[in-house]
Every structure is written in structure tokens, then in C-alpha cells.
Amino acid sequence: AQKVTQAQTEISVVEKEDVTLDCVYETRDTTYYLFWYKQPPSGELVFLIRRNSFDEQNEISGRYSWNFQKSTSSFNFTITASQVVDSAVYFCALNAGNMLTFGGGTRLMVKP
Amino acid sequence: EPEVTQTPSHQVTQMGQEVILRCVPISNHLYFYWYRQILGQKVEFLVSFYNNEISEKSEIFDDQFSVERPDGSNFTLKIRSTKLEDSAMYFCASSVTYRNTEAFFGQGTRLTVV
Numbered sequence: 053a054q055k056v057t058q059a060q061t062e063i064s065v066v067e068k069e070d071v072t073l074d075c076v077y078e079t080r081d082t083t084y085y086l087f088w089y090k091q092p093p094s095g096e097l098v099f100l101i102r103r104n105s106f107d108e109q110n111e112i113s114g115r116y117s118w119n120f121q122k123s124t125s126s127f128n129f130t131i132t133a134s135q136v137v138d139s140a141v142y143f144c145a146l147n148a149g150n151m152l153t154f155g156g157g158t159r160l161m162v163k164p
Numbered sequence: 165e166p167e168v169t170q171t172p173s174h175q176v177t178q179m180g181q182e183v184i185l186r187c188v189p190i191s192n193h194l195y196f197y198w199y200r201q202i203l204g205q206k207v208e209f210l211v212s213f214y215n216n217e218i219s220e221k222s223e224i225f226d227d228q229f230s231v232e233r234p235d236g237s238n239f240t241l242k243i244r245s246t247k248l249e250d251s252a253m254y255f256c257a258s259s260v261t262y263r264n265t266e267a268f269f270g271q272g273t274r275l276t277v278v
Contacts (some may be wrong), residue, residue, distance in 0.1 A: 096269065099268065152207075
């Protein structure tokens with residue numbers, strides 16, 4: 053069975069602050085894929101990143117960066133210099149079969 | 165840019181009625197999915213569909229649910245006799261393959277059962 057835990061249910065920051073969203077996963081599979089999705093207030097799910105279990109390289113995309121650590125089963129997401137438009141619910145997800153298992157989500161509120 | 169399209173965006177139905185939620189996946193994708201998100205909760209997997217049959221389903225996907233690909237483009241989710249607890253956002257998704265590619269999600273259908 054797969055499980056994804058996002059311990060932070062809600063985070064509030066002031067614009068331009070850096071913020072890290074935590075994600076811890078559990079799986080018995082040796083091959084799996086991790087994802088982050090963003091859900092803005094409009095409700096759709098927007099894909100942000102995919103990472104496979106064999107690639108522990110950190111990734112940076114603009115203001116976004118991801119830290120994958122297999123040793124601690126974590127896949128954390130950092131937003132640098134946050135902006136009001138980053139306000140959304142962020143979901144971490146695990147795919148170890150033919151389905152995505154989502155974490156409970158972290159609601160990020162960025163205040164001006 | 166290709167996208168997954170869902171209709172309607174919002175549906176209100178009376179308890180006990182049948183509803184059909186419709187989705188048009190991205191045209192070259194082979195795997196199709198339905199997920200559900202009860203308001204304020206996490207997104208939950210319902211069912212995956214490949215080669216005209218269900219490949220996996222969750223415990224939520226009981227006998228009142230069914231899926232179909234009636235033609236080459238649409239993918240539908242039917243709820244036979246809706247209950248109040250079926251009220252949720254239903255997301256359709258599709259992917260080229262499974263596991264190692266991202267699933268592209270539609271904008272969702274908000275189902276309200278009254």
C-alpha cells in the first residue's frame with residue numbers, strides 16, 4: 053500500500069518569503085514516481101513536476117525547487133521569493149502502480 | 165496545447181438519480197482515470213481504464229459506479245443512484261502511459277447531490 057503524508061495543512065507567509073512544503077511517502081515498490089500538483093482557487097489540478105525513484109537529483113525551475121531524499125522518503129518543494137499568485141493548495145502524489153496516491157495537501161497563503 | 169475537457173463543470177442532481185460525467189481525454193493518450201475530491205479533502209483515486217477495460221479500481225468504486233468509452237473520444241463516469249455523500253469534485257485524467265508520465269487532469273466537474 054502507498055501513503056503520502058503532508059504534515060503541514062496550512063502555511064501562511066508574506067510575499068517574498070521563501071517557503072518549503074514537506075512531503076513524506078511510503079511504498080514497498082522500488083520503482084515509483086513522485087509528483088507535485090498545484091490546485092489554485094479555481095479548482096483545477098496543475099502538474100508541476102515528476103521525479104522517478106532512481107533520480108535523486110534536486111531540480112530547480114525558476115522560483116521552484118524540489119529536494120528528493122530517498123533515505124528519508126521525502127520529496128519537499130520550496131518556493132523562493134513567494135508571490136500572491138502562489139496561493140493555492142499543493143498536493144504531493146505517489147505513483148507506484150496505475151494510480152496516483154495523493155497527500156492531504158498543504159494550503160499556502162501568500163499575503164501581500 | 166492539448167487538454168482534458170470535462171462537462172458539465174457543475175451538476176446538481178437529486179438523491180437517487182443517475183448522473184453521467186463526461187470527459188474528453190487528450191487524443192494520443194491511452195490511459196484514463198477518474199479521481200474524486202470531497203470538498204476540503206484530498207484527491208482520491210476511483211478507477212483507471214486502459215484498452216477498453218478497467219485496469220484498477222479503488223474501494224470507493226463500488227457497483228453504483230461504472231465507466232465507459234462509448235466512442236473514440238469520450239470517457240464517461242456513471243453513478244447509478246446518487247447519494248448525498250457522492251457530492252464532490254470529480255476529475256478525469258489521462259496519460260500516455262502509466263506510472264512514469266504525468267497524468268493531465270481536466271478542470272473537474274462539481275457534483276452536488278441534494
